[in-house]
Amino acid sequence: MKIRFFSIAIAGFLLIALQACGTLDERLNPIQPKVFIDAIEIEDATLSGLTALLTLNVQNPNNFALNARGLDYTMRLADTDILSGESSSNITVPALGSGKIEVPVRISYTSILETVPKVLETGIASYNFSGSIHTRLFNIPFTKTDELRLPYFGGSSN
Numbered sequence: 678m679k680i681r682f683f684s685i686a687i688a689g690f691l692l693i694a695l696q697a698c699g700t701l702d703e704r705l706n707p708i709q710p711k712v713f714i715d716a717i718e719i720e721d722a723t724l725s726g727l728t729a730l731l732t733l734n735v736q737n738p739n740n741f742a743l744n745a746r747g748l749d750y751t752m753r754l755a756d757t758d759i760l761s762g763e764s765s766s767n768i769t770v771p772a773l774g775s776g777k778i779e780v781p782v783r784i785s786y787t788s789i790l791e792t793v794p795k796v797l798e799t800g801i802a803s804y805n806f807s808g809s810i811h812t813r814l815f816n817i818p819f820t821k822t823d824e825l826r827l828p829y830f831g832g833s834s835n
Contacts, residue, residue, distance in 0.1 A: 713736075745812050762780060
């Protein structure tokens, strides 16, 4: 009787341990969150550039909440860095959910003027928004690459 109880207890312990390993593996190898720029609100303009408030929408595909101490980010437009920065604000995004984060950014006129000719020449505004979310144990990278096609501004060829 004691051997049977002991065997059942060991089997139960092994099942719990295997479940914990699966959860631990998910936390050590998280799925990359999706981060989208939801809005950019210009707050101030100076002679050197713009100060804006960037609202990010973070979608968490993991089975655990993202509790972070901040994030860093860079945005490239037409192969030119146009903004970068970091936030040390605490971030919580629920498991399998989404949340919004507001971060202040500085955009220089130089970087804007550098990208305009490239975008007008090709008619395509390709961009990459990337960075990482900082948790207590590690950083979780994110990246979003896409392109926007601009309407044709030239004269008619007919």
